Amino acid sequence: MSNKVDSLDVVIIGGGVAGLTTAALLARSGKTVTLFEQSSREIGGRARTTHIDGFYFNQGPHALCITAEGDSVLKEIGINYTGGISAGKTYLIRNGKKHEVSGDYGSWLSLGKSDESFQGTDGSQFFNSPTQIDFSQLEGVTVQEWLDKNIHDSNRAEIIKTILNLNTYANDPDIQSIGSALHQVYMGSRVGYMYLDNGWQTLVDGLLTVAKNSNARIVMANKATKIKRTDSSEWIVLLSDKTQVSAKIVVIAAGPKEAYNLFDDQERPEILTNAAKEAKPIRMVCLDVALSNLPDKDVTFALGVDRPLYFSVHSAHAKLAPDGGALIHVSKYLGTSIEPKPREDQPELEEFLELLQPGWRQVLVKKRPLPNMVVSNAIVTAATGGLAGRPDVKIADNLYIVGDWVGKEGLLSSASFASAKRAAQLILNE
Ligand SMILES: Cc1cc2nc3c(=O)[nH]c(=O)nc-3n(C[C@H](O)[C@H](O)[C@H](O)COP(=O)(O)OP(=O)(O)OC[C@H]3O[C@@H](n4cnc5c(N)ncnc54)[C@H](O)[C@@H]3O)c2cc1C
Known part of the structure; x- marks a missing residue:
């Protein structure tokens, strides 16, 4: 492993609307934010046009x-x-x-x-x-x-x-x-x-502009492959280009299965194991x-x-x-x-x-x-108690998830936006 980058405040994994909203909210409040998106060409995930x-x-x-x-x-x-x-x-x-x-x-x-x-x-x-x-x-x-x-x-x-x-x-x-x-x-x-006029790309581009204008760094074509805790309780994020970054806080803005795969078994928060097993897209x-x-x-x-x-x-x-x-x-x-x-x-x-x-x-x-x-990523089921059964944004110290399968508010993109807002609020309050 090479090219260890200096410690960042926040690393966000995923450049759909959930990741971009979190990046925009945190960056404009002064946090040093770097967002990694695996796609080489397109930002915005399923909201792109x-x-x-x-x-x-x-x-x-x-x-x-x-x-x-x-x-x-x-x-x-x-x-x-x-x-x-x-x-x-x-x-x-x-x-x-x-x-x-x-x-x-x-x-x-x-x-x-x-x-x-x-x-x-x-x-x-x-x-x-x-x-x-x-x-x-x-x-x-x-x-x-x-x-x-x-x-x-x-x-x-x-x-x-x-x-x-x-x-x-x-x-x-x-x-x-x-x-x-x-x-x-x-x-x-x-x-x-x-x-929406000109499609949902309007939202994606608007969020991207706010994030970039607030000095968030958006890195394309780099997939997060693993997350590990360091001795000093920071996180190391390993990337597909064989580099790694360390950050105080990590926000995972990908689906439940991708989030599950980011951890070795002994380090994975239990809630991700359950979410990956139970989520029915x-x-x-x-x-x-x-x-x-x-x-x-x-x-x-x-x-x-x-x-x-x-x-x-x-x-x-x-x-x-x-x-x-x-x-x-x-x-x-x-x-x-x-x-x-x-x-x-x-x-x-x-x-x-x-x-x-x-x-x-x-x-x-x-x-x-x-x-x-x-x-x-996950239907809201009666068996898990409806919206109350979805995982909350904070899943461990300095570790958050956001997306349409997270939090107690909203369905579809509304859940992505609402969970991004809640995660950003908790991070800024800490
Ligand atoms: C056909 C269709 C119709 C829809 N209609 C509506 C609608 O009418 N109203 C509505 O509100 N919602 C609708 N939605 C849902 C809406 O598009 C999504 O809820 C929303 O876009 C999800 O955003 P997200 O950021 O949570 O996830 P995503 O858009 O899935 O973004 C996740 C991003 O993370 C990236 N990623 C994943 N793993 C990694 C990794 N390891 N490293 C780096 N990057 C990674 C992915 O490439 C992706 O860009 C629809 C979706 C579809 C497919």
Whole structure:
């Protein structure tokens, strides 16, 4: 081992939004921060955007929950972004037929059962008008248990599952915590989800600029391979280029399995062993499509009810395509247990797109299949007590984890932002 670098205040491993947010918050408060990202070309992890021929391709469908933890941290750091809220006419697809409904879930549910009001004891009244309830009481209850108890109409239960797919990306009623899922529906309903102009790279670039302007060092193409404690209770981080750095504090902003692999068995905090064993990633098959024009301008958002399929023209609400063009995301919710089948999944997504935008192939500019994307590193399960069961950011003295599998707040990127904020606060208070 060579090139031992002088001791740093903080080393951050991983340059997704969790790592970059932590770097920005700590660097602007005066900490000496170095962030290592393994990718040689791209920073931003799953939040990065590829710009091709005037089209902005996020990594599958991305919408920011704008009243949640993510939005508030970004505002606090001073990251500016614009975009549009996805709202309005929706098509629900059942048995290959399109059913037009309005943007509110109440009208979706009326497709489930039209002869009954929502005002009774039926739990679907929550979806008709999402209100704040004590979500923590429901953290240990699965989606299926809650549906069995509250929703007696199978069509309506199917539509509620569709709403939960949309809000949480999970497709696992037998294990998912209904408490965290309802909380997400409530948060999303307060102001909504925003599609971002020029894609999520805006957030990545904004965070990167704040971090760099505050003298954080961002090192690309260097993977952390091992973390070891020194005699003086500092950390040594070994890197793939065979150098090593020492730091007072290490923040791991990678997934649970990567975090697990960074330690020798005798040095690994037990919580990482459990997290790596128990975390069930939520996955999705995606087809990202750029068209020179939209064949049917009336159809911009649709969801499968009897199949877990998603379709949205993100460019209808945000600047993601050149004039007249359209940027579309079509996806299938795999959840934690459905295995991707590339030979069947992509034709299924293309057929769904043909139903909604007939003739799309004639105006195709580019299509990008993403056959197996990890949307979240860990589904929030009822068995582990919901959000309360996720590991906290501090896992040992001067050792922290951040990401979408960490902390008691938020799902998806909101968890990455919230855990980054909490880790930075704890580090600055120490
Ligand atoms: C298809 C899809 C749709 C999504 N839709 C939404 C949405 O609508 N709303 C929402 O809020 N979220 C959404 N998400 C989730 C969101 O993208 C993620 O939660 C968020 O980007 C995670 O950021 P992160 O920094 O925690 O992890 P990541 O983005 O995974 O970043 C981790 C980084 O660490 C690096 N790394 C790993 N190991 C090492 C190592 N040993 N050394 C150095 N670097 C390392 C990786 O290369 C990577 O850059 C979606 C995700 C996908 C895939």
